[in-house]
Amino acid sequence: xxxxxxxxxxxxxxxxxxxxxxxxxxxxxxxxxxxxxxxxxxxxxxxxxxxxxxxxxxxxxxxxxxxxxxxxxxxxxxxxxxxxxxxxxxxxxxxxxxxxxxxx
Amino acid sequence: xxxxxxxxxxxxxxxxxxxxxxxxxxxxxxxxxxxxxxxxxxxxxxxxxxxxxxxxxxxxxxxxxxxxxxxxxxxxxxxxxxxxxxxxxxxxxxxxxxxxxxxxxxxxxxxxxxxxxxxxxxxxxxxxxxxxxxxxxxxxxxxxxxxxxxxxx
Numbered sequence: 001x002x003x004x005x006x007x008x009x010x011x012x013x014x015x016x017x018x019x020x021x022x023x024x025x026x027x028x029x030x031x032x033x034x035x036x037x038x039x040x041x042x043x044x045x046x047x048x049x050x051x052x053x054x055x056x057x058x059x060x061x062x063x064x065x066x067x068x069x070x071x072x073x074x075x076x077x078x079x080x081x082x083x084x085x086x087x088x089x090x091x092x093x094x095x096x097x098x099x100x101x102x103x104x
Numbered sequence: 105x106x107x108x109x110x111x112x113x114x115x116x117x118x119x120x121x122x123x124x125x126x127x128x129x130x131x132x133x134x135x136x137x138x139x140x141x142x143x144x145x146x147x148x149x150x151x152x153x154x155x156x157x158x159x160x161x162x163x164x165x166x167x168x169x170x171x172x173x174x175x176x177x178x179x180x181x182x183x184x185x186x187x188x189x190x191x192x193x194x195x196x197x198x199x200x201x202x203x204x205x206x207x208x209x210x211x212x213x214x215x216x217x218x219x220x221x222x223x224x225x226x227x228x229x230x231x232x233x234x235x236x237x238x239x240x241x242x243x244x245x246x247x248x249x250x251x252x253x254x255x256x257x
Binding site: 002003004005006007008009010011012037040041042043044045046047048050051054055058080081082083084085086092 | 120123124127128131132135155157162163164165166167168170172173174175176177178179181201208224225227229231232233234242243245247249250251253
């Protein structure tokens with residue numbers, strides 16, 4: 001499964017379109033991470049706990065999109081987009097969507 | 105002893121402010137040094153916002169690359185920002201934090217595909233993280249993604 005965020009797949013030819021596929025994941029941060037982040041918030045800098053949390057979440061959303069594309073018989077997803085939104089009270093939704101295609 | 109303790113409690117916000125200023129400045133300088141060094145190392149990898157690849161070289165592989173980072177604004181800068189809120193205008197203390205976030209995300213994007221020659225259709229997006237009360241907590245996630253293209257040798 002190849003993903004790109006352009007309308008084609010450079011070096012390959014698209015032979016069939018299967019339409020929109022999407023995957024999403026909503027995660028909440030746990031209390032331990034939250035307390036560490038609270039302390040880190042005083043001195044500033046990167047909050048590694050949150051970076052990892054959101055990366056895991058993004059990977060899961062991408063994986064769900066891939067599963068959906070595979071079920072359709074696609075071998076690539078083009079024009080992939082991500083969006084993040086904070087759903088109240090310390091939870092974030094990550095959405096990933098794209099167009100499933102077959103390439104040769 | 106008791107008096108010292110009481111005085112310490114009285115001046116705690118001020119102490120925190122000074123501590124945040126010193127550590128925040130240290131963290132920021134160290135981060136900028138690291139960013140500048142890594143930017144020089146990855147100069148040969150081009151970031152492009154257009155979707156079209158204007159090259160007749162043979163493409164060996166093309167795949168999605170993502171880089172992300174969560175950066176937070178230190179306590180001192182948040183206080184500066186709150187003052188700025190009274191008079192309005194550009195919040196310069198936040199600008200450097202977001203600048204660091206964006207450059208770090210782009211660097212991680214490049215470092216995730218060290219062999220790639222060109223990154224097509226580069227996108228940057230930011231999302232504010234909310235605290236338990238549903239307000240902005242002063243930390244921001246910056247995500248950069250692009251299509252990493254490697255040319256055949």
